[in-house]
Amino acid sequence: MKHYLLYPGCSMEASARAYYDSLMQVAEPIGLELEEIKDWNCCGATEYLGISLTPAYALISRNLALASQQANGSRTVVAPCSACYLNLAKADYYMREQPRLGKMVNEALAAGGLAYQPGSLDVRHLLDVIVYDIGLETVKSKVVRPLSNLRVAPYLGCMVPRPDFEKRWSDHEHPVELDQLLKALGAEVIDFPLKTHCCGGHMTQISPDTAFELIRRLVSSADHYQADIMATLCPMCQLNLDAYQGEMNRHFGTHYRMPVVFFTQLMGLAFGLKPQDLGFGSELVSAKAALTKIGLQVPQAPAAPPKGRKEQGLPMPKPLPPRGSRALAEGEVQK
Amino acid sequence: MPQRQVAMLGVVVEQVRAGLRTEEDLSLLSEVSASTAGVSRLEMCIQCGTCGGSCPSAADMDHTPRMLFAMLRAGMREYVLRSNTPWICVSCYHCVVRCPQNVHIADVMYTLKGMAIKAKLYQDSTAPDFSRTFVDMVEEYGRSFEFGLATRHYLKHFPLRLPSMTPMALGMLSKERMTITPKRIRQIGQLKAILKRAKQMEATNGHGGAS
Numbered sequence: 001m002k003h004y005l006l007y008p009g010c011s012m013e014a015s016a017r018a019y020y021d022s023l024m025q026v027a028e029p030i031g032l033e034l035e036e037i038k039d040w041n042c043c044g045a046t047e048y049l050g051i052s053l054t055p056a057y058a059l060i061s062r063n064l065a066l067a068s069q070q071a072n073g074s075r076t077v078v079a080p081c082s083a084c085y086l087n088l089a090k091a092d093y094y095m096r097e098q099p100r101l102g103k104m105v106n107e108a109l110a111a112g113g114l115a116y117q118p119g120s121l122d123v124r125h126l127l128d129v130i131v132y133d134i135g136l137e138t139v140k141s142k143v144v145r146p147l148s149n150l151r152v153a154p155y156l157g158c159m160v161p162r163p164d165f166e167k168r169w170s171d172h173e174h175p176v177e178l179d180q181l182l183k184a185l186g187a188e189v190i191d192f193p194l195k196t197h198c199c200g201g202h203m204t205q206i207s208p209d210t211a212f213e214l215i216r217r218l219v220s221s222a223d224h225y226q227a228d229i230m231a232t233l234c235p236m237c238q239l240n241l242d243a244y245q246g247e248m249n250r251h252f253g254t255h256y257r258m259p260v261v262f263f264t265q266l267m268g269l270a271f272g273l274k275p276q277d278l279g280f281g282s283e284l285v286s287a288k289a290a291l292t293k294i295g296l297q298v299p300q301a302p303a304a305p306p307k308g309r310k311e312q313g314l315p316m317p318k319p320l321p322p323r324g325s326r327a328l329a330e331g332e333v334q335k
Numbered sequence: 336m337p338q339r340q341v342a343m344l345g346v347v348v349e350q351v352r353a354g355l356r357t358e359e360d361l362s363l364l365s366e367v368s369a370s371t372a373g374v375s376r377l378e379m380c381i382q383c384g385t386c387g388g389s390c391p392s393a394a395d396m397d398h399t400p401r402m403l404f405a406m407l408r409a410g411m412r413e414y415v416l417r418s419n420t421p422w423i424c425v426s427c428y429h430c431v432v433r434c435p436q437n438v439h440i441a442d443v444m445y446t447l448k449g450m451a452i453k454a455k456l457y458q459d460s461t462a463p464d465f466s467r468t469f470v471d472m473v474e475e476y477g478r479s480f481e482f483g484l485a486t487r488h489y490l491k492h493f494p495l496r497l498p499s500m501t502p503m504a505l506g507m508l509s510k511e512r513m514t515i516t517p518k519r520i521r522q523i524g525q526l527k528a529i530l531k532r533a534k535q536m537e538a539t540n541g542h543g544g545a546s
Binding site: 010011013014015016017039040041042044045046047048049050051052053054055057058059062090093094097098101104105107108109110111112113114158159162163164172173197198200201202203205206207208209210214243244246247250281282284 | 370371372373374391392395421422423425426427428429431432441442444445446448449452461462465466467469470473477478479481485488492493496499500502503506507510511512513514518520521522525526528529530531532533534536537540
């Protein structure tokens with residue numbers, strides 16, 4: 001077993017519950033022992049940095065301080081969420097690059113009886129740890145249900161391969177790690193050209209038109225390459241592409257139905273685990289059709305939204321037609 | 336946006352012609368650079384434009400990052416802080432890894448947002464309000480609280496968008512991907528003390544504690 005400190009991040013407890021559940025399921029078979037940092041706090045996402053600098057870095061660094069206190073035998077912090085990973089890595093790196101920042105952050109931490117020595121921890125992303133520490137051979141050895149015939153678009157988003165302070169990835173724009181992992185699971189991995197392009201981040205909240213265009217590019221490209229499913233490693237990417245896909249479709253008059261799941265969920269399937277234990281069924285764009293390709297049924301969603309809309313009712317959107325988006329999608333491209 | 340950019344360039348040309356700009360004033364550039372975490376390398380920008388060319392949301396920006404950095408160097412404080420560019424930046428770091436001068440572009444954008452909030456010079460309050468609400472929740476609970484954030488934000492800024500978002504919100508709730516009660520960390524008092532001290536230092540040392 002390899003021992004690491006885990007920084008789950010807020011999303012893993014809510015919108016990205018499926019990521020957390022599936023990670024907990026696949027960690028043991030591959031010998032990944034994760035110890036959660038006790039009483040961790042939010043990393044501030046991309047919001048706090050834009051408000052004020054010292055509090056933002058102090059907020060991030062409380063987690064580093066707690067982790068270094070707790071570090072029994074491990075100095076590696078693993079973060080599965082991209083924004084959390086980048087914030088923790090960034091704080092550690094900038095406090096080394098600019099010692100004045102480290103001094104100020106430590107002065108703030110001292111108010112809570114904490115301290116952090118920049119550089120004393122390694123901050124790494126979950127995928128990095130699985131591919132480079134655990135190894136693809138170990139992953140391959142656990143596969144009992146190869147994902148043959150499942151066409152998967154590997155989607156990393158921005159903040160894991162970039163800015164990559166410690167040069168951990170094979171490339172900033174076209175890294176191959178996720179492709180390799182999915183191939184080890186037996187999946188048919190498409191060469192997804194937009195694999196590190198932006199999902200829109202918080203733009204779905206503040207400038208929806210900007211976000212919808214970015215979401216459209218990604219989904220339409222994956223659809224164009226005839227992917228059955230997209231595999232991501234970021235809660236924000238999953239939320240934007242999955243939960244806002246319907247609104248994006250209405251915005252552009254398209255009919256995409258591209259399921260987006262976490263790569264750990266696909267690992268679990270390949271390891272022979274049950275879909276319901278891996279958080280399948282919680283995606284808003286159902287992965288059912290994709291999973292039938294590997295002979296699996298997705299559990300029913302817990303509760304359906306209320307039915308029976310009236311003609312004179314509130315302007316509720318029409319339910320989306322079943323998958324068959326390709327023809328319409330091409331028509332949409334011609335515009 | 337092009338007309339806007341042309342108009343902005345026109346302002347500079349006018350100021351130069353009118354003799355308003357006789358000597359280089361780099362104080363804004365240094366202030367922004369010093370207020371950015373790490374070593375921003377903003378002074379090293381060679382105006383190559385790789386940033387704007389790499390930007391996925393440049394089409395929605397008033398100025399490309401290159402243009403904004405030229406305006407910084409020209410000391411156009413108000414124009415820079417009014418620009419929507421930092422608010423449209425999606426933090427994708429494409430420009431950062433492609434920049435031949437290794438300018439920490441995304442972090443400079445964060446600095447400019449903070450300065451615009453402080454000077455109250457942003458044009459549209461949607462983004463600053465979103466950040467503020469998010470941060471309020473984090474300062475209160477130590478965790479982000481998506482349901483509280485979303486309801487407060489959408490009611491204020493996108494009430495007309497609510498009907499089209501209902502299926503999504505219901506889906507998120509029924510699939511237990513969103514909880515309606517916030518989660519508080521155990522040592523919230525400790526976190527509050529840390530943030531209080533950090534804010535005091537920020538106030539005494541100026542933005543980013545630059546000296």
